[in-house]
Amino acid sequence: MAMSLAIVLQSALLFTPVKQEAVKQLDTGMLHPRVREWAYPINRVEVPDDSPCLLWPGVKGKTVKYKVILASDSLFNKDVITGAEQRWAVYPLHQSLKPGRWYWKYAAVEKSGAKWKWSPTYDFVVKKQAKNLFVSPTVATILEKSKAAHPRLWGMNKGADAFYTNNKHNPEAKAFVVATSKLLGQELPEEKPTRPRDTTGMNALQRKQMVEFMYHGFGEKVAMPIRNLCIAFQLTKEERFIKEAIKRAVHVAKMNPDGLATRDDFNNGNIIEGLAWLYDAGFKYLTAEEKNLLKNTIGIRGQKIYEGLPNRFELQMCDNHVWQHIMRNFSIAAVAVASELPQAHEWLTYVYEIWSARFPVLGTNDGGWHEGNGYFRTHYETLIYLPELFGNISGVDYFKQSWMQNLPYYMLYSYPPNSTSTAVGDMHENLGGTVKMQAIFADALALKVNNPYLNWYVSEIRKSKPDYFKGNDDFQLFRLLNFNPKATKPVVSPSALPKGRVFNDVGLAAMHSDLAHTGKNLTSYLMANPFGAAGHGHAAQNAFTINYKGKKVFGGTGFYSNFSDAHNLLDYRSSRAYNTILADSLGQRIGEDGYGWMPRFMTGAHIQYALGDASNAYGEVTTDFWLGRFKEIGLKADKNSGYGNSGVKLYRRHMLQLDSNYVVLYDELEAVKPVKWTTQFHSPFNMNGKESGNALTQSFDLTTGLGHVNAAIYAHTPLQMSIHDKYNFPAKNWKGKTDDEDNVIEFKDQWHAGISTANPVQQNRFLTIIQLKNGVVEVVKLLNDVNGLYHLKLGQWEIMAELNATKPASLQVKSANENSVFSYGNRPVKVKSKVYEHRVKGSSMLIELKNNVINKQEVVDSLPDVVNFDAGFKRK
Known part of the structure; x- marks a missing residue:
């Protein structure tokens, strides 16, 4: 499948208003079901190449056989391709199809001599430019x-x-x-x-x-x-x-x-x-x-x-x-x-x-x-x-x-x-x-x-x-x-590569300050995975990881003691172990239906940006596979275990990395009812809470040995902070598991911070500013706060964030020299005395100036490839 990129609005058209929806929503139970539930390709989808593989849901039974027919007309008279009987539910074509609309269907029979049962007729389109250079032989x-x-x-x-x-x-x-x-x-x-x-x-x-x-x-x-x-x-x-x-x-x-x-x-x-x-x-x-x-x-x-x-x-x-x-x-x-x-x-x-x-x-x-x-x-x-x-x-x-x-x-x-x-x-x-x-x-x-x-x-x-x-x-x-x-291997440093890269298919945005020098590198990752919390994946949608000088500072915690013992299900695999959001202390589903996706990404010289959507990640654990795993060890996937329906219906997390010292998070949150929202931070390093005279702000420091690290969290509602170093269920290496060097792994306690709204609210926004510095961290100066519109100054950066959830979401970040500016929402932004408007309301825009040349990027939501090409589920 062709790689999907965020929709970029080119600079030549930047100031022309257009009618386009910046935000897209997905309305489906899952994108990648554990077991195939629908046929592919169908609904006249334009396939990414001219030699697609036909897939369909299986029919129960050990003696089931299938066959396939494909043609360029709905009556199956033209360019007919007929498959032999087979025991499996896939059919690679092993040939290129001519451009145009194609029709196909499959049949199944459970017993020899029984009547074949045909599926509905499906269709797809092969575009002229959809050439597959890797057609395999029959x-x-x-x-x-x-x-x-x-x-x-x-x-x-x-x-x-x-x-x-x-x-x-x-x-x-x-x-x-x-x-x-x-x-x-x-x-x-x-x-x-x-x-x-x-x-x-x-x-x-x-x-x-x-x-x-x-x-x-x-x-x-x-x-x-x-x-x-x-x-x-x-x-x-x-x-x-x-x-x-x-x-x-x-x-x-x-x-x-x-x-x-x-x-x-x-x-x-x-x-x-x-x-x-x-x-x-x-x-x-x-x-x-x-x-x-x-x-x-x-x-x-x-x-x-x-x-x-x-x-x-x-x-x-x-x-x-x-x-x-x-x-x-x-x-x-x-x-x-x-x-x-x-x-x-x-x-x-x-x-x-x-x-x-x-x-x-x-x-x-x-x-x-x-x-x-x-x-x-x-x-x-x-x-x-x-x-x-x-x-x-x-x-x-x-x-x-x-x-x-x-x-x-x-x-x-x-x-x-x-x-x-x-x-x-x-x-x-x-x-x-x-x-x-x-x-x-x-x-x-x-x-x-x-x-x-x-x-x-x-x-x-x-x-x-x-x-x-x-x-x-x-x-x-x-x-x-x-x-x-005699082979020659050219070696090229990644210094000239873009600092960041997005992998939409698996929902990973990676942002680096210096790819070529680990000892200087600040790395930020944001995860929002279309596959969900399936298999060996975790309930970590919109979770972030921050590595500094090659070491993990913030990231997932816990240990792989076993695929599904109590520590695994109550901590390690669950959202409790990740730097993401809990609602009423409940995390995301484990299973394929607990998915996220990466709608936007931009990378520049000084600012890198990603947006993850985990709005579909929350709710009851529904998959038989995982419910069976809980039952097997005498647990329930209920509120006591950190699972259940919290009613979350919106969770979009914007993440920015500013040069090599700062990470900014802006969370948009909404549930069907008021809940207590908790933004989590996990680290192998000791956490120290700091007294705040403002109930709308909480902060803590890390003792890392790598430099000075501080996290400050802001909201438009009073906040509470809890810091501890215990798991929900103790981590015990009861199998005597070893690392890659065959050393028995010590399962250590790690540090956890939760910053929660003091009272339940239906809508909420968090602004988080994380500093990682060799020297002393800077004081974040509050320049203004007008009914939730925060205006902050941090070193050479100014940040303006709308934290009043009753008003349209907005986030702007600007360098002191105005050479790098980010804007999300619909507020105009001023750069070097020139005002820039969002071409699409609710878009994300990055403007950077170098040698008097302006580089502008503006992106709106772009769906992952599985949605663009696999049309077997509902979407809006």
């Missing part, structure tokens, strides 16, 4: 290519000699062979826990989870040596490696598929990949008996995985475990045994079709990832190896797709080198600085996406973390496959 072509002689994985049937020759003098290849040779003659692995734990005193649920935890990684432990021995054989052509691999694979193939050690999908997936490696790479060295053993074991284990996929997996927003690892394992196995194991024909068809239709599953085009960077890392191997695998077969360079090309910018802006990240989503707390997985993934990606800023990103990490790039790791094979000592 399934028939892929299946024919899969009949290649062994070894066929990674194109070795044609490229084995080149792989051998190319790596003959590669130091990393030599080191890999030396390391792998240590496996020769070792004892065969036993089926026992990889990380034993004492389960004394645990309840039944905890004990079940702990057993899974104890065997986690067993499949990789026993399968990875087989894979490495096969690679060593291909690097050296020395039979000792393949013979050792055969011995190990035969041993592993005889393990019980239903035993504790290998029965879960993670372990099972690794097992079948390891066996597939040996079957493919060692094919001509295997006896007929060994081939049959491997094929039968792959067949049993693979079918166990496959039967849980069709008519379920492709319908899910994201089944994380499958996308993270199992689909990669399963796809490698399907390619390895295709044409020789009968069921593998269907396996390969399925994974190729789902990859074609759904990649990237938690993003669209902008390079972002819905769940945040903590859990993004668990997908890295698949995101590197499956494009390589399917690219080898299809001839499509998936690394040239828009999402891949934008991924370096997402990494750079959301997780700068040698800095902490966005502090949102599961496992965010493990990213206090650059971790090894991030470094080596970036390095691997740079082999295919030769982006000069990505090359800079990797080079910066290499300077500070050289040990990350030594020894064996998950991307070593990828580097060996793509080793090219």
Whole structure:
């Protein structure tokens, strides 16, 4: 899908009044349902390219089959495309369509011989310029290519000699062979826990989870040596490696598929990949008996995985475990045994079709990832190896797709080198600085996406973390496959890039003062996510994170103790853990219906700006998945737990970063009834409240060691402040979880501040001014306050904010030299004796002057791509 940008009103038209609505509203239960609920594309939507994938909601049943028909006329007589019967609810076209209107429908049948039930006829439009440069070949072509002689994985049937020759003098290849040779003659692995734990005193649920935890990684432990021995054989052509691999694979193939050690999908997936490696790479060295053993074991284990996929997996927003690892394992196995194991024909068809239709599953085009960077890392191997695998077969360079090309910018802006990240989503707390997985993934990606800023990103990490790039790791094979000592990698500092960037598809605005120098950088993030609080995402709509000099100052708190234990549900995953708004102490929904979106964004030389909308994020928890998680541990998603219907119907948060020292927040809030509004602040650093002689203002300082930090909060109604260092439910590392360096994580208390309206009010506005300085923070001077219209002075900046919620919202920020001016609302603004009007009432406008040249930007709300292109839900 084409990347959506805020609607910019060009400067040439700036002073011409136009009739246009600045503010857009969404009126739908969710934008990305957990399970697909409507067909796509429909309602004459203009699709972003000429080779769309057809999607539709599934019909219940394990034996359901579907078929599709598509034509350029509603009677299905012209340019007809008819799909074969299939078990899954996606249909990639694998061809370009001519411009114009197209019609399609699908049919389902639950039992063989029953009557097909057809859907209504849907339609969409292909525009003339909607050319897709990455049309993938048909399934028939892929299946024919899969009949290649062994070894066929990674194109070795044609490229084995080149792989051998190319790596003959590669130091990393030599080191890999030396390391792998240590496996020769070792004892065969036993089926026992990889990380034993004492389960004394645990309840039944905890004990079940702990057993899974104890065997986690067993499949990789026993399968990875087989894979490495096969690679060593291909690097050296020395039979000792393949013979050792055969011995190990035969041993592993005889393990019980239903035993504790290998029965879960993670372990099972690794097992079948390891066996597939040996079957493919060692094919001509295997006896007929060994081939049959491997094929039968792959067949049993693979079918166990496959039967849980069709008519379920492709319908899910994201089944994380499958996308993270199992689909990669399963796809490698399907390619390895295709044409020789009968069921593998269907396996390969399925994974190729789902990859074609759904990649990237938690993003669209902008390079972002819905769940945040903590859990993004668990997908890295698949995101590197499956494009390589399917690219080898299809001839499509998936690394040239828009999402891949934008991924370096997402990494750079959301997780700068040698800095902490966005502090949102599961496992965010493990990213206090650059971790090894991030470094080596970036390095691997740079082999295919030769982006000069990505090359800079990797080079910066290499300077500070050289040990990350030594020894064996998950991307070593990828580097060996793509080793090219003659390749040139231009390295360009991001200094000349815009200071900020928005990732609308995942609702992230990133603002930096100095991208190129972490030690000087002030970073502000605003999150408003169209995917909602789904999967490993959190109820953090319109939450902000502020990092200073590479360290988190304000951000999400708590720890990933377990996916859904009491600390997770009552703190870590909930809005209570984020710098966002509570209403009557209630937070946002968890689930896909608790979503936000990013209507506006602008970036300039001195002022950066984002607007997030979380008006749809509040209400009762309604999804069965999450209600079941509460019930499982004896909790209710009620007011005692911080959930429920607070009646919030408007929450728009404007966020500005001013140069390298100030962040300004302006919140517009409204509920269906009076509520107590609370704006929250969370930090790993000690908070100290400051006495205020004005009940309309509250402030506190942070003791950081990074400099001086102060937050001041203003409203047009009396405020109260509460500061403490306790969670709603204690954080306890009951699993003994470890960080990336295998150190047991200490679950520490952190600091929390809540500034609340003293009395319930139906409408409210907060103005927050945060200072982060090396020197002493400045006193915010109140120049005027006329019935809620605050006029403040802070250093070289003046701020005017309308906090009286009965009057139209307005915010203006101006530098003392008037070279940088921001205005939201409809008030005219004066710059260098010249008055500028808003072209659209309620727009946001940024005016900056440099070398006597005026740069003007004016934006109104722009809907996310999922709304622009997926018209299956109501909107207004």
